[in-house]
Amino acid sequence: MFKIVKKKVLNPTVTLMEIDAPAIAKKAEPGQFIILRVDDEGERIPLTVADFDRDKGTVTIIFQIVGATTEKLNHKEEGEYIQDFVGPLGVASHTDGLKKVAVVGGGVGCAIAYPIAKKLHNLGCEVHSVVGFRNKDLVILEDEFKAVSDKLCMMTDDGSHGTKGLVTNALEQLIQDGNQYDEVIAIGPLVMMKFVCKTTEKYNIKTVVSMNPIMIDGTGMCGGCRLTVGGETKFACVDGPDFDGHLVDFDEAMERSSMYKEFERKQHEETCNLFKGVE
Secondary structure: OEEEEEEEEEEOOEEEEEEEOHHHHHHOOOOOEEEEEOOOOOOOEEEEEEEEEOOOOEEEEEEEOOOHHHHHHHOOOOOOEEOEEEEEEOOOOOOOOOOEEEEEEEHHHHHHHHHHHHHHHHOOOEEEEEEEEOOHHHOOOHHHHHHHOOEEEEEEOOOOOOEEOOHHHHHHHHHHOOOOOOEEEEEOOHHHHHHHHHHHHOOOOOEEEEOHHHOOOOOOOOOOOEEEEOOEEEEHHHHOOEEEHHHEOHHHHHHHHHHHHHHHHHHHHHHHHHHHHHO
16 A cells, blocks of 8 residues: 555646655656556556655656546545555656757646656756646646756647747747757657657657557556557557657557547546545
8 A cells, every 4th residue: 555645736637646655766767657556446557757756755646637547546635545556667768968958748748748857957958848738727837847947938729828839839949049959858648749740850850759648557468558660569668658759650649549538538427426426
């Protein structure tokens, strides 16, 4: 059993939890993930490590409430426990030797982008962060990004916070302003990562994407995170989650990920109704 030592609502659909897990905190690196079960009858889901504190022995997760398991998890409070919390899993993000990087995050993907930006900053890398949300009510981790970024571009689709526009608009402007990046790291919705890659491809800038949005069981056994990278079949959970974005077949990945949306919606509704009955 793993204790929830902190819970914070970041926006109406996104929650942060800090979990007491010293063994994982000791080894975790940005880009890796954990697998958890809320209770002994629950399903296993992968969640990316959003942060960790080796001294306190805690691991931070940030999750969006989209299905039955995340709904159950969100009903847990500080001081309560979750059944299983296993990791760290996956290949850590490559950060060594990078001198100047643009980190691009979209929506809840910013929870994955932040620890990478933080590590790069701590290594002395110049970090330009571009983060985007639909509107100001969905913004998360703004202060955290400010603390680890030499330049921060905050974008919203409707212009209600920061600058109106897409992350690709801001990224292309940074490139056209003369910034020469060793690498662009993009994490967010599949369609966002696809168009970030289309933008950087024009300038021949290496671009790494995190494919954890398509992960399901996190062990490679279900095949749900299968994707094509450079004409080869890879699994996001065991071969990644980071890949060369210019080699990823995003259209295939988006088609496969959409297969589960209706099932997730129904399971979420059933779980919500269950909790309403309890309340």
